[in-house]
Amino acid sequence: MGLLDTVMGALGLSRPIRPREPAPLSLSRMGRARLERLAPGHELVVRAVPVDGGYLAAVDEEPPDRTTMVELQEGLWAEPSHAERLVGLILDYQRGGWVVRLELQVGARETPNPDGRLYEVDRVLHQGRPAFFQRSDGAPPKLVRDLFASEAVRSVLVREHTLTIEREPSHPWSAIDRHVDAALRAHILRGAPVLDGDRAAQREDPLEAEVARVLEEEVLPGVHRDGGDIVLLRVHDGVAYVSLRGACASCPASVLTLKGAVERTLKRAFPKDIDKVLAE
Numbered sequence: 001m002g003l004l005d006t007v008m009g010a011l012g013l014s015r016p017i018r019p020r021e022p023a024p025l026s027l028s029r030m031g032r033a034r035l036e037r038l039a040p041g042h043e044l045v046v047r048a049v050p051v052d053g054g055y056l057a058a059v060d061e062e063p064p065d066r067t068t069m070v071e072l073q074e075g076l077w078a079e080p081s082h083a084e085r086l087v088g089l090i091l092d093y094q095r096g097g098w099v100v101r102l103e104l105q106v107g108a109r110e111t112p113n114p115d116g117r118l119y120e121v122d123r124v125l126h127q128g129r130p131a132f133f134q135r136s137d138g139a140p141p142k143l144v145r146d147l148f149a150s151e152a153v154r155s156v157l158v159r160e161h162t163l164t165i166e167r168e169p170s171h172p173w174s175a176i177d178r179h180v181d182a183a184l185r186a187h188i189l190r191g192a193p194v195l196d197g198d199r200a201a202q203r204e205d206p207l208e209a210e211v212a213r214v215l216e217e218e219v220l221p222g223v224h225r226d227g228g229d230i231v232l233l234r235v236h237d238g239v240a241y242v243s244l245r246g247a248c249a250s251c252p253a254s255v256l257t258l259k260g261a262v263e264r265t266l267k268r269a270f271p272k273d274i275d276k277v278l279a280e
Contacts, residue, residue, distance in 0.1 A: 016120060017106075017107045017120035017121065017122050018122065018161070019123055019124045019160070019161040020122050020123070022087045022088025022123065023087070024087055025046060025057075025076070025078065025083060025086045025087060025089050025090075025091065026072070026073065026076075026089075026090050026091070027073065027075075027076055027090070028092040028093070030092055030093045030094065031044075031090075031091045031092050033093070035076075041063050042061050042062055042063060043061075043064050043075045043076070043077060044059055044060075044061060044075055044076045044077065045059070045060045045061075045062055045064050045065075045069070045078070046058070046059055046060075046072075046076065046077070046078045046082065046083075046086065046091070047060070047078070047079070047082050048078075048081070048082040048085040048086055048191060051190060053141065053142025053143070053187070053190055053192050054085075054142070054190030054191045054192035054193070055082075055086065055190060055191040055192075056190065056191075057091070057100045057191075059098040064077035065077075070083060076091070085191040087191075088102055088123065088188065089101070089188075089189065090102060090103070100189060101189075102185065102188055104122065104123065104184065104185055106119060106120070106121050106180075106181050106184055107119070107120045108120075108173075108177055108180075109227075111226050111227040111228070111251075112226055112251055112253050113166070113247040113248070113249075113250060113251035113252070114252075115154075115166055115167050115168075115169055115250055116167075116227055116228070116246065116248075116249075116251065117164070117165050117173060117176070117177075117227070117247075118162055118164050118227035119162060119163050119164070119180055119184075120161060120162050121162070121163075121184060123188060124161050124194055125143075125158055125161055125162070125163065125187075125195060126158040126159055126160055126161075126194060126195040127160070127194055127195070127196060127197060128196055128197030130157055130158065130159035130197065130245070130246070131157070131159075131195060131197040132156070132157050132246060133148075133155060133156045134154070135148055135154070135155075141195055142187070142190075142192065143158075143183060143184075143187045143195070144156050144158070146183040146186060146187070147163075147180065149179075149183075150176065150179045151168065151171075152167050152171035152175065152176050153165055153167065153176065153179075154166045154167060154168050154250075155246070155249060157227070157229055157245055157247075158197075159224060159229070162227070163180075163184075164228070164246040165180060166249055166250060205235070207235055207273055208232065208234065208235050210269075210270070211232055211235055211269075211270065211274070214266065215230060215232055215242075215262070215266075218265050218269075219261055219262055222261065223248065223257070223261075226247055226248075227246050228244065228245065228246040228247040228248030228249075228251070228257075229244075229245040229246050230242050230243070230245070230248060230262065231243045231245065233280060235274070238273065238274060238275035238276070239275065239276055239277070239278055240266055240274055240276075240277045240278075241278055241279075242258075242262065242277060242278070242279055242280070243279065243280060244257075244258075244279050254279070258277050258278075259277075262277050263276060
């Protein structure tokens with residue numbers, strides 16, 4: 001992620017980054033050249049070795065077991081489950097050894113919160129409801145632990161192919177940008193699985209279920225574009241209690257968001273049931 005990407009994103013001039021389907025494990029030009037120099041009968045056998053938070057590729061130059069392995073491309077073999085865990089990666093041969101690299105597009109966009117930044121990636125990172133993490137949370141995924149390795153990162157919100165970083169004030173974005181980029185690349189290189197978030201909660205109270213639906217359909221699309229999230233906690237005595245997350249958590253404009261987009265929308269949809277909205 002370069003300076004130009006960040007500047008273009010800040011000015012609103014960059015194109016949104018969309019997720020793409022990663023290609024199967026492949027060989028670089030130098031990797032192909034190495035394969036062609038192997039002894040007769042020897043090909044490349046790739047295995048996915050478990051590590052913390054994912055897998056690493058191990059490459060052997062040996063005759064493949066053609067009864068249990070699949071040929072990904074000419075001369076490149078792997079067990080089916082291993083091949084699935086290493087998609088999107090490229091095997092390269094450099095300085096006498098095999099290395100793994102990837103092509104990953106990462107871009108940064110400003111949010112209404114000066115201490116919040118939205119990062120877009122061309123790979124799916126997460127499925128389900130957005131997942132929000134703070135330092136006090138126990139046992140977060142490896143990617144989130146890596147992000148919290150920087151003292152500048154206060155919170156992390158992961159949604160689909162994006163993540164939002166809320167920073168500790170006074171820390172420069174340039175250093176955070178580099179840290180996020182490195183953590184994302186390490187995450188993909190590990191062949192880490194897509195993070196799995198909570199599904200929409202099944203609410204027993206009919207009113208709460210309807211309020212949550214209206215939030216999901218009319219409010220959250222805009223909030224998500226700005227790197228935030230709003231979760232309905234409960235409805236009691238005409239008050240909808242919500243939790244602000246991601247870029248919304250410490251945004252100076254959060255009161256306007258609550259009283260404007262959220263409260264106005266809910267009061268209009270539920271004039272007899274909702275009088276105001278409060279954040280907890």
